[in-house]
Each structure stands twice: as C-alpha cells, then as structure tokens.
Amino acid sequence: MVLGVDRDRDDALAPNDLDTVLGKAVAILRAFGADDRILPLAELARRTGLAKPTVHRVAGDLVRHRLLEKTEHGYRLAGGLFELGMRAATERTLLEVAMPFLQELYERTHETVHLGVQEGTEVVYIAKIGGHRQARSPSRAGGRMPMHCTAIGKALLAHAPSEVRTAVLSGPLARRTPQTVVAPGLLRQQLERTLETGVAYEREESTIGLLCISAPVLDPDGRTALAAISITGPVGRFRPELHETALRATAAALSSTLARTRL
Incomplete structure (x- = not known):
C-alpha cells in the first residue's frame, strides 16, 4: 500500500491555504505525482x-521531520510518511484482515x-x-479514480449514502x-442492477482494453459498503461473468470477518 500524496485529486488547495505554514507544507507534499521520484527545488516551486x-525553508522542516528526504538532485518523499500512513487504524485493519481473502481470490483467478x-x-x-500476466491498469495502491467509471466505484456507489449518490x-x-x-x-440503472445482483461491472469505461467486476463488502446491516473487491482482466481473454460466484463469496466472507473484528 502506498501512503503518500496524489496529485490527481480534485481537492486541490485553495489559494488561502498557502497563507499558513501547514498549507505550504501540504502543498509541497502533494506536488509529488505517482511517477515522481525526485523533484528539484525549482519544480516544487x-x-x-x-x-x-x-x-527551501518549508522543505527543510519536512526533511527534519522525515517527511521529505534531500538528495543531490532535489527532494523525494521519505519513510516518515509511510509510517504515519500505517497508523491510520481503519485502513490498516481493513488491509490486514482482507489480504488473505484477496490472495486466495488471486490464486483462484490469476487475474488482477x-x-x-x-x-x-x-x-x-x-x-x-x-502476477506476471496481470492486465496493464492505471490503478495503483494509494491511487484514486472516479466512482462512476470503475466497477469498484459502482459497487460502492450503489450502497453509498443518498447524498453521495446525488x-x-x-x-x-x-x-x-x-x-x-x-x-x-443509465448509471442509475446500473446501480439499481448492482443492488439486485450484488455485483457491478466496468467494460472499458476507465481504460480501453480492460474489463472489471466488483462486489461490495457490506457492514452487518447489509446496507453500507465498507469496501469493495474487484477482479480485472483484458478484453479478449477475461470473462468477468465467470467470476461472479467466487467474487460474491469472497466479499461475503470478508464482510463476516470484519464484523467480528468490529472494524
């Protein structure tokens, strides 16, 4: 899991946020994109x-707090960010509980x-x-995508609070x-279908050449989605309908386990 910053987010800092030291520090951290390893001072500016x-001044403070690391060619994100991210209790517990289920599902399907x-x-x-045959996908751990064009997003959106759907x-x-x-x-119809069947589909809606199926991991009342699991594969080889049963079973098993952990 990558726990850092993501420049693809829509919640960019407002100009007034840069008036505070914290706002400046956050702006510098969020300046790093998913593919950035090192950014020179001029590029950060x-x-x-x-x-x-x-x-230079704020980055120096971030280096002292192990949130940035100074290199010969500029700055890069440091391990302190990962340590802080791993203390996010809900996500950490969810990942720890879910990983065996995800690994088993991967072993059964050998798809992403x-x-x-x-x-x-x-x-x-x-x-x-x-694994080595995984489909090329823009998704990454710690990354974000719009809900309306992904199978996971649709599975979550179907069970989201009314204000989120609206x-x-x-x-x-x-x-x-x-x-x-x-x-x-049309999207509303797909969400209603997801509520009926327990699965959501994406057919080349976020990335050309990819198909995806997802199922929600529901809380004990069966209404709210705590998370969602998906299986992704390439057009021409992957048949998502064949994985409906296994995916629903995995999501239900994870839901039951999470209920016992009181996540």
Whole structure:
C-alpha cells in the first residue's frame, strides 16, 4: 500500500491555504505525482506557486521531520510518511484482515485483484495484487479514480449514502474513454442492477482494453459498503461473468470477518 500524496485529486488547495505554514507544507507534499521520484527545488516551486526561498525553508522542516528526504538532485518523499500512513487504524485493519481473502481470490483467478474504499466521490485503492500476466491498469495502491467509471466505484456507489449518490449523479460525469457512462439515467440503472445482483461491472469505461467486476463488502446491516473487491482482466481473454460466484463469496466472507473484528 502506498501512503503518500496524489496529485490527481480534485481537492486541490485553495489559494488561502498557502497563507499558513501547514498549507505550504501540504502543498509541497502533494506536488509529488505517482511517477515522481525526485523533484528539484525549482519544480516544487513551479507546481506549488510558492517562492523558491519559501519552498527551501518549508522543505527543510519536512526533511527534519522525515517527511521529505534531500538528495543531490532535489527532494523525494521519505519513510516518515509511510509510517504515519500505517497508523491510520481503519485502513490498516481493513488491509490486514482482507489480504488473505484477496490472495486466495488471486490464486483462484490469476487475474488482477483490487480492494478499494470510498472517499468523497472517489475510489481509493487500498491494495492491488497481480502476477506476471496481470492486465496493464492505471490503478495503483494509494491511487484514486472516479466512482462512476470503475466497477469498484459502482459497487460502492450503489450502497453509498443518498447524498453521495446525488452528488455523483447530479454532477458532470467525466468521460475517460468512449465507453464511459456519462448519462446519469443509465448509471442509475446500473446501480439499481448492482443492488439486485450484488455485483457491478466496468467494460472499458476507465481504460480501453480492460474489463472489471466488483462486489461490495457490506457492514452487518447489509446496507453500507465498507469496501469493495474487484477482479480485472483484458478484453479478449477475461470473462468477468465467470467470476461472479467466487467474487460474491469472497466479499461475503470478508464482510463476516470484519464484523467480528468490529472494524
């Protein structure tokens, strides 16, 4: 699990946030993208809009607190961020409990397996398991995707509070591929179907060439999704319908186990 920052988020800092030391520090940390290893001082200043002397001063404080590491060519995220992330009790417990179930599902399918949770109107991927034949996918542990174009997102959205569903269905549905569902009425029908069948599908809606099936991990009352599990594979080889039974069984077993842990 990658616990750091994600520049793909829609909740970018407002200009006023940069007036505080904490806001400046967060802006610097969030300046790192998923593929960034080291960023020079000048690039951090460009991405944050902060003056170079300010970035240098705040970055120095972050280095002293082990949240950044200074290198010959710039700065990189440090291990202190991972340590803090691992103290997030709910996500840590969820991952620890879920991992055996995810590994077993991977062994049964040998396809890419994800575990995701809802945050706002997005999916946050908590875990991703895949072997040498895994499908190429933009998802990553610690990354985010819109709920409306992913199978995990639809499984979560179908069981989300009414205000979350309203926010998604009433807002613009970004088209990520030609297959993305952008009509609120059609998406609503898919969510109703998910409630009936217990599974959600994505057919090249987030990434061309990928198919996905997902099932929610429900709380004891059977209404709210604590998380969702998905199986992903490539078009032409992967037949998601064949995995419905195994996926529903895995999600139900994890739900029962989580209920006993009182997550």
